[in-house]
Amino acid sequence: xxxxxxxxxxxxxxxxxxxxxxxxxxxxxxxxxxxxxxxxxxxxxxxxxxxxxxxxxxxxxxxxxxxxxxxxxxxxxxxxxxxxxxxxxxxxxxxxxxxxxxxxxxxxxxxxxxxxxxxxxxxxxxxxxxxxxxxxxxxxxxxxxxxxxxxxxxxxxxxxxxxxxxxxxxxxxxxxxxxxxxxxxxxxxxxxxxxxxxxxxxxxxxxxxxxxxxxxxxxxxxxxxxxxxxxxxxxxxxxxxxxxxxxxxxxxxxxxxxxxxxxxxxxxxxxxxxxxxxxxxxxxxxxxxxxxxxxxxxxxxxxxxxxxxxxxxxxxxxxxxxxxxxxxxxxxxxxxxxxxxxxxxxxxxxxxxxxxxxxxxxxxxxxxxxxxxxxxxxxxxxxxx
Ligand SMILES: Nc1ncnc2c1ncn2[C@@H]1O[C@H](COP(=O)(O)OP(=O)(O)OP(=O)(O)O)[C@@H](O)[C@H]1O
Ligand SMILES: [Mg+2]
Numbered sequence: 001x002x003x004x005x006x007x008x009x010x011x012x013x014x015x016x017x018x019x020x021x022x023x024x025x026x027x028x029x030x031x032x033x034x035x036x037x038x039x040x041x042x043x044x045x046x047x048x049x050x051x052x053x054x055x056x057x058x059x060x061x062x063x064x065x066x067x068x069x070x071x072x073x074x075x076x077x078x079x080x081x082x083x084x085x086x087x088x089x090x091x092x093x094x095x096x097x098x099x100x101x102x103x104x105x106x107x108x109x110x111x112x113x114x115x116x117x118x119x120x121x122x123x124x125x126x127x128x129x130x131x132x133x134x135x136x137x138x139x140x141x142x143x144x145x146x147x148x149x150x151x152x153x154x155x156x157x158x159x160x161x162x163x164x165x166x167x168x169x170x171x172x173x174x175x176x177x178x179x180x181x182x183x184x185x186x187x188x189x190x191x192x193x194x195x196x197x198x199x200x201x202x203x204x205x206x207x208x209x210x211x212x213x214x215x216x217x218x219x220x221x222x223x224x225x226x227x228x229x230x231x232x233x234x235x236x237x238x239x240x241x242x243x244x245x246x247x248x249x250x251x252x253x254x255x256x257x258x259x260x261x262x263x264x265x266x267x268x269x270x271x272x273x274x275x276x277x278x279x280x281x282x283x284x285x286x287x288x289x290x291x292x293x294x295x296x297x298x299x300x301x302x303x304x305x306x307x308x309x310x311x312x313x314x315x316x317x318x319x320x321x322x323x324x325x326x327x328x329x330x331x332x333x334x335x336x337x338x339x340x341x342x343x344x345x346x347x348x349x350x351x352x353x354x355x356x357x358x359x360x361x362x363x364x365x366x367x368x369x370x371x372x373x374x375x376x377x378x379x380x381x382x383x384x385x
């Protein structure tokens with residue numbers, strides 16, 4: 001079968017509209033490059049106005065959908081880079097406007113949610129420790145505690161200050177000793193007061209945490225998600241379509257089906273699962289005896305089932321819990337302890353697998369059926385929760 005020409009690909013791309021600027025990406029000069037390979041693979045690089053562009057996944061889906069409809073195309077890869085200042089100035093002139101939309105979190109390069117199917121598996125502990133470990137590797141990190149009922153990030157990262165508001169009426173996230181910027185409902189309610197949120201209020205609160213908090217430039221924003229697949233996960237997918245999630249599971253094989261539900265949910269709402277973290281894995285005594293209190297192998301099973309990497313296994317560790325309780329993450333206080341080492345290794349894997357500098361190319365083989373949910377068009381049609 002003959003290959004499509006660059007002109008034909010471009011023609012298709014005129015159907016990809018920037019929802020904020022309301023014009024197509026060819027007209028806007030946002031198509032950086034088109035590569036047509038002999039085997040029918042087409043790679044398109046789209047230039048965005050800001051690196052943390054919240055509509056990145058919209059472009060990705062739309063480009064794949066349009067280009068894959070051409071005859072002879074076997075796969076579509078979509079990469080992104082950012083317009084230079086000069087190009088942005090040119091674009092503003094084309095549009096006849098002085099300011100390009102920034103979008104929430106415009107200066108945040110990666111958003112990663114830490115999720116699980118059931119509660120108490122160590123999401124918050126791992127979020128706090130991974131944030132501190134990634135920061136210690138030299139990257140700027142923020143943590144948003146999305147668990148508005150069972151918030152635990154202030155305690156685990158040892159922050160007991162209330163946030164201040166700056167001159168632009170943005171909320172300044174309190175910074176932990178580790179350098180991690182934090183935001184949590186815990187800063188806004190009195191000690192141990194029960195907070196009752198209905199869906200719509202919850203969505204609003206999370207939206208405010210994203211839009212009214214001066215997060216500034218961050219390499220990573222980690223989201224400590226509440227357990228399960230409810231309202232918060234839906235809201236996050238809606239507010240942050242570019243986010244990825246890491247799923248925490250315990251090692252017993254039976255836990256896997258529960259954890260798999262959060263993956264199903266992610267697929268439904270178009271969020272990419274970046275990998276699995278197994279927590280509370282084997283406990284080794286000082287004499288070298290290992291006890292697998294919560295069973296073995298569940299993390300690997302789930303990773304295999306979802307065809308995503310196992311990012312690591314964090315052992316059961318009394319020190320990890322103690323340090324979380326006192327607000328001093330083990331991963332930076334005792335990075336050489338077994339749990340500390342495991343967490344630092346996971347942090348490094350996360351760093352290695354996420355782009356901090358654009359461009360990035362995400363290859364997508366449109367013929368692979370298991371990718372279908374990720375390309376679903378429902379992502380931005382979720383009911384408001
Ligand atoms: N690897 C581990 N070894 C020992 N204790 C752990 C480990 N991971 C977590 N814990 C402890 O287990 C308890 C639950 O952990 P955590 O609060 O992080 O779970 P969670 O998944 O965030 O819970 P929730 O679903 O309620 O938000 C805490 O007391 C924590 O210190
Ligand atoms: Mg938690």
